[in-house]
Amino acid sequence: MDNNSTGQQIPTGVAASTGLAIDQKQETGLWHFIKYTAHLLARDKAGTIGLIMFVIVVLSAILAPWISPHDPLKQNLRHAKKPPAWYEKGTMEYPLGTDNLGRDILSRIIYGSRVSLTVGFFGVLIASSLGIVIGLFSGYKGGKTDNIIMGGVNMILALPYLVFVVFIAAILGSSLLNVILIFGFTDIPIFVRITRGEVIKMRASGFVESAVSIGATGNRIIFSHLLPNLIGPIVTIATFEMSAMIFYEAGLGFLGLSVPPSVPSWGNMLAAGRKYLVIYPWIATFPGLAIVFTGLGMNLLGDWLRDVLDPRMRRVKK
Amino acid sequence: MAKILEVNDLITRFYTFDGVVHALSGVSFDLDEGETLGIVGESGSGKSVTMMSLLHLLPTPPARIEGGKALFYSNRNEQNNNTDPVDLLQLDKSGIRKIRGGKIGFIFQDALSALNPVMTIGRQISETLIEHLGMTVDEAKKRSIELLEYVGIPEAEKRFSAYPHQFSGGMRQRTMIAVAIACNPEIIIADEPTTALDVTVQAQIIELVQRLKKEMKMSVIWITHDLGVVAGMADRVLVMYAGSAVEIAPVDDLFYNPGHPYTIKLLGALPKIGEEGQHRLESIDGTPPDLLSPPAHCQFAWRCPHAAEKCWQAVPAAREISPGHHAACFFDFAARRP
Amino acid sequence: MQKYIFSRLVQSLCILFGVLFIVFFMMQVTGDPVSLLLSRHATPQEVEEMREELGYNRPILIQFTSFVSRAVVGDFGRSFRHKQPAMDLIIERLPATVELAVTALLISLILGIPLGLISGSNPGSFWDVISRGTGLLGQTIPNFWLALILILVFSVNLGWFPSFGRETWHFMGLTLPTRSVILPAFSLSLFTMGQLIRFTRSAVLEIRSEDYVRTAYSKGIPDRKVYIRHILRNASIPLISIVGVQFGYLLSGSIYIETIFSWPGLGNLLAESIGNRDFALVQAIAFFSSFVVVTLNLLTDIAYGLADPRIRYE
Numbered sequence: 023m024d025n026n027s028t029g030q031q032i033p034t035g036v037a038a039s040t041g042l043a044i045d046q047k048q049e050t051g052l053w054h055f056i057k058y059t060a061h062l063l064a065r066d067k068a069g070t071i072g073l074i075m076f077v078i079v080v081l082s083a084i085l086a087p088w089i090s091p092h093d094p095l096k097q098n099l100r101h102a103k104k105p106p107a108w109y110e111k112g113t114m115e116y117p118l119g120t121d122n123l124g125r126d127i128l129s130r131i132i133y134g135s136r137v138s139l140t141v142g143f144f145g146v147l148i149a150s151s152l153g154i155v156i157g158l159f160s161g162y163k164g165g166k167t168d169n170i171i172m173g174g175v176n177m178i179l180a181l182p183y184l185v186f187v188v189f190i191a192a193i194l195g196s197s198l199l200n201v202i203l204i205f206g207f208t209d210i211p212i213f214v215r216i217t218r219g220e221v222i223k224m225r226a227s228g229f230v231e232s233a234v235s236i237g238a239t240g241n242r243i244i245f246s247h248l249l250p251n252l253i254g255p256i257v258t259i260a261t262f263e264m265s266a267m268i269f270y271e272a273g274l275g276f277l278g279l280s281v282p283p284s285v286p287s288w289g290n291m292l293a294a295g296r297k298y299l300v301i302y303p304w305i306a307t308f309p310g311l312a313i314v315f316t317g318l319g320m321n322l323l324g325d326w327l328r329d330v331l332d333p334r335m336r337r338v339k340k
Numbered sequence: 341m342a343k344i345l346e347v348n349d350l351i352t353r354f355y356t357f358d359g360v361v362h363a364l365s366g367v368s369f370d371l372d373e374g375e376t377l378g379i380v381g382e383s384g385s386g387k388s389v390t391m392m393s394l395l396h397l398l399p400t401p402p403a404r405i406e407g408g409k410a411l412f413y414s415n416r417n418e419q420n421n422n423t424d425p426v427d428l429l430q431l432d433k434s435g436i437r438k439i440r441g442g443k444i445g446f447i448f449q450d451a452l453s454a455l456n457p458v459m460t461i462g463r464q465i466s467e468t469l470i471e472h473l474g475m476t477v478d479e480a481k482k483r484s485i486e487l488l489e490y491v492g493i494p495e496a497e498k499r500f501s502a503y504p505h506q507f508s509g510g511m512r513q514r515t516m517i518a519v520a521i522a523c524n525p526e527i528i529i530a531d532e533p534t535t536a537l538d539v540t541v542q543a544q545i546i547e548l549v550q551r552l553k554k555e556m557k558m559s560v561i562w563i564t565h566d567l568g569v570v571a572g573m574a575d576r577v578l579v580m581y582a583g584s585a586v587e588i589a590p591v592d593d594l595f596y597n598p599g600h601p602y603t604i605k606l607l608g609a610l611p612k613i614g615e616e617g618q619h620r621l622e623s624i625d626g627t628p629p630d631l632l633s634p635p636a637h638c639q640f641a642w643r644c645p646h647a648a649e650k651c652w653q654a655v656p657a658a659r660e661i662s663p664g665h666h667a668a669c670f671f672d673f674a675a676r677r678p
Numbered sequence: 679m680q681k682y683i684f685s686r687l688v689q690s691l692c693i694l695f696g697v698l699f700i701v702f703f704m705m706q707v708t709g710d711p712v713s714l715l716l717s718r719h720a721t722p723q724e725v726e727e728m729r730e731e732l733g734y735n736r737p738i739l740i741q742f743t744s745f746v747s748r749a750v751v752g753d754f755g756r757s758f759r760h761k762q763p764a765m766d767l768i769i770e771r772l773p774a775t776v777e778l779a780v781t782a783l784l785i786s787l788i789l790g791i792p793l794g795l796i797s798g799s800n801p802g803s804f805w806d807v808i809s810r811g812t813g814l815l816g817q818t819i820p821n822f823w824l825a826l827i828l829i830l831v832f833s834v835n836l837g838w839f840p841s842f843g844r845e846t847w848h849f850m851g852l853t854l855p856t857r858s859v860i861l862p863a864f865s866l867s868l869f870t871m872g873q874l875i876r877f878t879r880s881a882v883l884e885i886r887s888e889d890y891v892r893t894a895y896s897k898g899i900p901d902r903k904v905y906i907r908h909i910l911r912n913a914s915i916p917l918i919s920i921v922g923v924q925f926g927y928l929l930s931g932s933i934y935i936e937t938i939f940s941w942p943g944l945g946n947l948l949a950e951s952i953g954n955r956d957f958a959l960v961q962a963i964a965f966f967s968s969f970v971v972v973t974l975n976l977l978t979d980i981a982y983g984l985a986d987p988r989i990r991y992e
Contacts, residue, residue, distance in 0.1 A: 180972055181971065182930040182967040182968060185933070185964050192952040192960065265818075273822060303830050314818055322814070
């Protein structure tokens with residue numbers, strides 16, 4: 023942010039000449055893009071930390087069966103309500119303690135990341151793929167079609183999101199699939215709006231027309247011109263939306279409206295821990311920290327992505 | 341004629357993410373009382389940065405003024421009647437604030453973005469009057485309306501409470517001029533004030549500034565990339581290239597007897613009225629150099645058709661090739677011409 | 679300006695009609711609403727009677743028309759649990775939610791805007807790091823978890839605030855909030871505060887480098903006056919939108935915070951009615967929340983238009 027604002031006042035010639043050099047570099051292919059991105063990441067501490075945090079969560083979801091010290095579902099009443107290891111009564115066997123039924127909290131948090139990431143990933147996958155298609159269609163067609171689609175989009179975006187999500191979840195009943203579908207479908211408008219915005223911007227810039235004038239067909243224009251330019255904003259928004267979905271999934275779980283209570287998820291753990299808040303506070307504390315950890319990581323990553331994938335920023339930052 | 345401003349070896353650098361941008365590497369020029377000095381050059385050559393450096397208007401960081409002097413010989417100094425110069429670059433915050441808007445007025449390029457969109461035209465003028473001359477709100481209002489009339493805005497009284505977006509481009513630029521001259525400054529710096537306007541309005545604005553200059557006895561620094569504008573109104577011209585002053589000369593001398601290959605190229609790129617059509621408009625090959633790593637030789641060597649070996653070895657110093665005509669080139673181009 | 683207000687008004691009405699459509703059909707597609715209303719042990723005859731009574735055996739379009747015509751006068755049927763008109767229940771719970779929302783908004787305004795200003799004016803400074811950190815945490819800490827932690831620290835351990843319930847005191851006929859609102863309002867405000875910090879910061883940063891700010895400096899206006907007259911004044915216009923939208927969400931009730939603190943507001947009513955599968959009430963709350971949000975957005979747009987001369991003089 024700050025670099026942009028100050029950079030704007032650098033004489034235009036300087037900014038333009040450095041910008042030019044980068045744009046040329048950009049066009050030489052995907053590999054250069056990756057190398058270039060890695061180069062940018064190395065310069066941004068917050069972005070690196072965010073990426074590391076996110077990778078830790080992803081790895082723990084993938085490697086859950088191998089790295090969990092215990093079976094997350096196994097109840098052991100003899101070891102119930104054990105405090106974390108650094109308490110007097112805690113043991114290293116249960117580093118973060120156990121819950122009211124004697125299940126290992128650390129293992130449940132590790133397994134809980136699977137629910138969160140599954141919901142986030144597939145939710146964003148559904149929302150972004152449908153959103154991009156509708157957005158491309160809307161922006162490309164223009165006119166009445168565009169007006170109707172955008173009317174619907176603005177309407178949905180103007181509603182109190184949480185109230186409706188809770189409403190739908192209550193009607194559909196709790197299951198992993200339902201949660202994914204709810205988030206996947208209610209989040210479509212965000213992606214429609216961003217895609218359409220990009221299409222309109224590109225149409226105005228005239229290079230779609232020039233593609234038409236050299237004989238490119240509609241499909242080709244979309245795949246060879248529009249989509250590559252869309253990747254930046256979509257990836258950025260997808261990161262933020264995935265983080266939001268993880269947040270909302272935990273919220274639904276807290277209300278008992280997400281995955282069934284038997285499944286270890288952060289929201290479910292919080293809901294269960296709430297009852298023992300005063301006597302065994304660690305049961306609710308750690309799953310909350312896991313949510314904050316994931317959210318922080320993804321937001322840092324998203325902020326950084328927004329900065330580097332926004333072409334305007336690229337111009338100044340190089 | 342007495343000097344009013346004397347800039348010596350001004351060095352400004354930007355400390356950016358990518359490295360140090362050498363925006364100005366030793367710019368020197370002076371300004372006489374009552375004179376119009378035109379400054380020309382490509383975008384990025386440092387025209388605006390020079391002026392903004394003088395008035396401390398560059399954001400710091402990333403900008404840093406790292407050397408030079410800018411002596412201002414103010415002779416309308418109310419307190420002491422002497423003409424001891426002040427070095428603008430050495431002034432502190434409150435010192436430079438008295439100069440800005442008070443002794444030196446600034447006219448910016450795009451008046452639409454240079455005027456605050458949510459503040460009335462009137463307030464934007466009277467703000468300066470209240471600040472510098474200690475007027476009351478009513479006095480300032482009265483004076484602002486006079487100023488608006490003076491710069492040729494009809495129904496000034498009514499326009500006082502209008503907003504910038506309700507004005508046409510020419511009227512906005514007139515407003516900018518009213519702001520700049522509000523406190524009767526000694527110097528007006530106009531930073532490409534006509535680029536965003538169409539040709540007829542351009543001519544009106546130029547005429548207006550010329551008239552005000554005479555009536556209010558000001559000196560004008562007119563920044564532009566349009567040599568045609570300069571030919572019509574400037575007394576002397578400073579040509580800038582890649583953060584350096586490459587040539588300074590009286591206007592006729594510059595046009596008929598240019599002393600730097602860059603100026604020659606610039607003049608070649610200017611269409612001449614009355615000449616036969618077969619004369620091809622020349623363009624200058626190549627791009628301005630990267631200011632991130634300026635070379636230790638002539639900056640123009642890459643694009644210069646006359647570059648010789650020594651041009652790649654040292655930076656040419658400015659030489660006086662005829663009275664008042666300085667050029668920073670090893671060769672004597674002016675002399676070779678008839 | 680009139681045209682602007684009119685077009686916004688039409689838009690809002692369209693959105694509200696769309697909401698009615700959604701709320702109505704959401705109940706239809708999920709199956710027979712009557713089966714949701716009655717217990718599983720109801721006899722077919724009881725079901726039929728219920729359908730007759732509620733008009734569910736009429737054609738769907740007629741049902742929708744009658745739903746809409748009743749909805750515009752605020753009639754959303756009766757809560758089967760409370761045996762009261764749904765709208766009456768909402769109105770009854772509204773003051774508690776308003777109290778919570780206003781307090782939360784005040785907290786986030788008082789803390790968020792100054793932090794955003796300091797941070798935007800001195801990027802890279804100590805306070806910038808603090809504000810950006812707060813902004814980031816505001817967006818990532820789930821308020822339901824924060825509420826639990828606050829209860830643990832400030833109610834259980836320190837005993838400064840009650841851990842649940844709403845207490846009011848009455849003074850000269852007014853119902854005034856007490857400290858019981860502090861913890862829920864603070865938990866609720868964190869997200870809004872984060873938004874305000876981030877937004878104010880980026881607005882100040884952006885406006886700082888506008889040409890007209892440079893003009894103001896070139897006129898010799900002192901820094902403090904440039905900040906107040908030029909930067910703040912211009913930053914406050916887009917800020918109106920953010921505050922309006924956020925207030926809309928706060929007013930539509932927080933289901934988590936009100937549940938955790940047993941705060942007798944709309945969010946709590948929503949959670950309760952979902953637990954009871956009292957869908958007439960859920961429907962009414964969903965519509966009412968949307969109504970509040972849409973109305974606030976409309977008012978915000980009008981305020982925005984009044985504050986920005988470029989729109990005011992259209």
